[in-house]
Amino acid sequence: MDKKDNIILAFESSCDETSVAVVKNGNEILSNIVATQVASHQRFGGVVPEVASRHHIEQITYCIQDALDEANVDYEDLDAVAVTYGPGLVGALLVGVAAAKAIAFAHNLPLIPVNHMAGHIYAARFIGEIKFPALALLVSGGHTELVYMPEENKFQIIGETRDDAAGEAFDKVGRVMGMKYPSGKEIDELAKTGKDTFNFPRAMEKEDNFDFSFSGLKSAFINTVHHASQIGEKLDKADLATSFEQSVVDVLSSKTVKALEHFKVKQLILAGGVAANQGLRTRLDKELTAFKDVELLKAPLKLCGDNAAMIGAAGYVAFKHGVRADMTLNAEPSLEFEWMVEK
Numbered sequence: 001m002d003k004k005d006n007i008i009l010a011f012e013s014s015c016d017e018t019s020v021a022v023v024k025n026g027n028e029i030l031s032n033i034v035a036t037q038v039a040s041h042q043r044f045g046g047v048v049p050e051v052a053s054r055h056h057i058e059q060i061t062y063c064i065q066d067a068l069d070e071a072n073v074d075y076e077d078l079d080a081v082a083v084t085y086g087p088g089l090v091g092a093l094l095v096g097v098a099a100a101k102a103i104a105f106a107h108n109l110p111l112i113p114v115n116h117m118a119g120h121i122y123a124a125r126f127i128g129e130i131k132f133p134a135l136a137l138l139v140s141g142g143h144t145e146l147v148y149m150p151e152e153n154k155f156q157i158i159g160e161t162r163d164d165a166a167g168e169a170f171d172k173v174g175r176v177m178g179m180k181y182p183s184g185k186e187i188d189e190l191a192k193t194g195k196d197t198f199n200f201p202r203a204m205e206k207e208d209n210f211d212f213s214f215s216g217l218k219s220a221f222i223n224t225v226h227h228a229s230q231i232g233e234k235l236d237k238a239d240l241a242t243s244f245e246q247s248v249v250d251v252l253s254s255k256t257v258k259a260l261e262h263f264k265v266k267q268l269i270l271a272g273g274v275a276a277n278q279g280l281r282t283r284l285d286k287e288l289t290a291f292k293d294v295e296l297l298k299a300p301l302k303l304c305g306d307n308a309a310m311i312g313a314a315g316y317v318a319f320k321h322g323v324r325a326d327m328t329l330n331a332e333p334s335l336e337f338e339w340m341v342e343k
Contacts, residue, residue: 010312013096014088020063022071023312030071032309053091082112082315086335093331120271123299123310140272141167156340159210191245194238276304
């Protein structure tokens with residue numbers, strides 16, 4: 001392997017995916033092993049933190065070996081170890097952090113701490129180069145936020161959800177509709193066949209800020225379904241799915257457009273688990289036609305969910321900028337980017 005290449009071993013264990021990857025130069029995946037726990041959490045209708053932590057402990061060493069084997073590299077080929085240290089479930093995060101620290105210490109490798117949300121953004125590096133200044137719409141099960149990036153490795157939140165994340169709302173609505181966890185993909189598929197007949201609320205859509213709110217939408221949906229059940233009325237599931245998704249997409253896109261009008265950027269990056277939603281992708285394609293100088297860069301579908309390859313991509317950028325951690329690195333479950341301070 002060319003000595004000028006940077007090879008990073010990356011870890012992701014913030015929620016219910018145990019993942020280890022080997023990434024070259026921040027934009028080439030040599031391996032990306034993901035051990036999912038979906039089946040274990042489905043019967044609970046969501047992630048149980050203690051169960052997730054136990055699965056990470058069981059899977060992490062297998063994932064490390066599989067990642068190295070698939071990439072055909074050994075520890076002496078590595079230049080650094082990158083790991084998600086937040087945000088996420090504290091017990092789950094600790095498993096990845098402990099494994100990364102052990103390998104970095106044993107093989108005298110630099111340890112790179114990575115914000116999970118930076119990982120989602122830099123998943124887009126596997127599609128194309130990120131150009132700055134950029135704006136990122138991050139939509140996942142735990143987070144919904146707009147992030148301004150003035151330059152490489154700089155992140156400033158300009159708006160976020162004040163309650164439920166969009167992905168969280170999808171899962172709660174799916175549970176009410178009798179769908180299996182996670183239900184985002186199933187709702188998205190069903191939404192293609194229905195009509196927006198329920199006209200659910202578009203919270204904060206007209207407010208003069210970049211924040212989101214989805215708890216009111218979730219409550220309106222649940223109340224509609226429960227009321228129909230009480231009076232024996234049968235509702236069209238496809239129309240329910242379409243109406244719910246349309247409300248989410250309307251709010252996400254309108255706030256993003258408002259941010260694009262306010263901040264002059266070269267790219268809009270769409271990332272996070274809900275970035276795989278076809279309704280949202282199609283809507284942003286349409287909205288971006290009004291911004292001739294802004295390129296829409298979407299994280300690849302297979303990397304929208306949690307995975308270590310995206311942590312390797314973000315880790316490479318941080319590595320180039322001299323970001324390092326020592327053996328006191330700990331999990332930070334509430335970690336977030338800094339907020340932009342308006343001048």
